[in-house]
Amino acid sequence: MSKPGNYEAVRKDIVKLLHQPEYDDGSAGPVLVRLAWHSAGTYDAETDTGGSNGAGMRYEREGGDPANAGLQHARVFLEPVKAAHPWITYADLWTLAGCVAVREMGGPEIRWLPGRTDYVDDSKLPPRGRLPDGSKAADHVRAVFYRMGFNDQEIVALCGAHNLGRCHSDRSGFDGPWVNNLTRFSNQYFRLLAGLEWKLVTLPNGVKQWVYEDEDGISERLMMLPTDIALRDDPVFCEWVDSYAEDKELFFEDFAKAFAKLMELGITRDARGRVTNADNVKGGYHS
Ligand code: HIF
Missing domain, CATH: 1.10.420.10 (Peroxidase, domain 2)
Structure with a gap:
């Protein structure tokens, strides 16, 4: 087990799991990017609901949304990383994995900050239907x-x-x-x-x-x-x-800028970058 806060160690383990010769086109990278985006892309700025806090896709209500079909593969790929670094939240792990995957596949470095919570705040749960529909205009x-x-x-x-x-x-x-x-x-x-x-x-x-x-x-x-x-x-x-x-x-x-912004939706931080809306969530539950 790594020391809590050692995100470098987590990064290294994510890099190691990207090569998946038996899966799809031989890489977990693309589906990890999709997991990161779908975890965040439920955000609604007006009501401040949805977003990556809470890692709601672990539960049927969000995980079972037809828009999220296939993302269980990405979550399963990351389980050994969670087991090796149990201190990291799923919400942080999923978003970090997407950013690491982009970089490892030859893309830009995406600024990523930790601090997301796995508390599910019932008042922030997104309804289904917030993710885009590819058949539209x-x-x-x-x-x-x-x-x-x-x-x-x-x-x-x-x-x-x-x-x-x-x-x-x-x-x-x-x-x-x-x-x-x-x-x-x-x-x-x-x-x-x-x-x-x-x-x-x-x-x-x-x-x-x-x-x-x-x-x-x-x-x-x-x-x-x-x-x-x-x-x-x-x-x-x-x-x-x-x-x-x-x-x-x-x-x-x-x-890199837009994806970093996507990963931050619904997360508020103080001047030192510490998350101010992740702890002590009232009415929430923890995995
Ligand atoms: Fe996707 N996207 N996306 N997407 N997406 C699919 C796959 C990936 C949309 C629809 C689909 C974004 C925006 C939109 C990735 C990353 C991002 C698939 C196929 C569909 C239908 C799923 C499947 O059958 O497995 C729509 C309608 C979007 C709004 C325009 C983001 C910008 C492009 C935000 C984004 O980052 C990735 C990566 C995949 C590939 C997943 C894989 O398993 O290979």
Whole structure:
């Protein structure tokens, strides 16, 4: 067991578990990034509910949300790390793992601060339906991310995370990866979104998505969600898509800031960075 507060030791153990030859594309990285984002992305700024505090996905009410299908894999990957460092909260572990995974897959360093609680505050529980629906258009994407407090530029920067991983027909109904090198963080997502000719298709399960096929039709099919294509086709979003397609450094910088902000939603800190709303939660329960 590591010394409480030794986040470096936790980081090292997260790095060690990323290589998973038997799982998916051989890496736990993408699904860990998704776990971190879904833990935080339920936040509603107006009512100050949802967010990563509480690690609510451990329980059926949030964990069983169809939007979170598949994320049990990410939580299971992290169990040995929790066992080796029992002092870390799940809420901290899940958010840290996402940031470490981005960095290890070649992305930017994301500023991450500890202090989240595993107390579940009943008054802060998010209702289901707060996470975005990939079949929708730009107005839906804006509604979801404005609710969390993001602007148009930050939304597009965040969406570059779809450079990682893939869709699974048994989880979301969508199918396939956004890019070829799907465990390497880069701005390829934006280059492909802006540069390729995408075709709308209906999958055998009735789900509609956009695909690109090489002329020979042999190489693996790449895909885009309707919400991804919405970024290309919206007059404001598309300016940022082009900027990030052209300038990888700018994308890395903006992504790191936006993702760090996402991880902090619902967490308040004092001047020294200590969390002020994680302890002594009234009416909550602890795992
Ligand atoms: Fe995703 N996202 N996301 N996403 N996402 C999926 C997979 C990943 C949306 C829908 C989906 C973000 C925003 C949005 C990752 C990271 C981020 C899947 C496929 C869907 C449907 C799930 C599956 O079938 O396994 C929508 C509608 C979003 C709003 C536009 C974030 C910015 C891009 C916030 C973000 O960081 C990652 C990583 C994956 C890959 C997971 C995997 O298991 O490989």
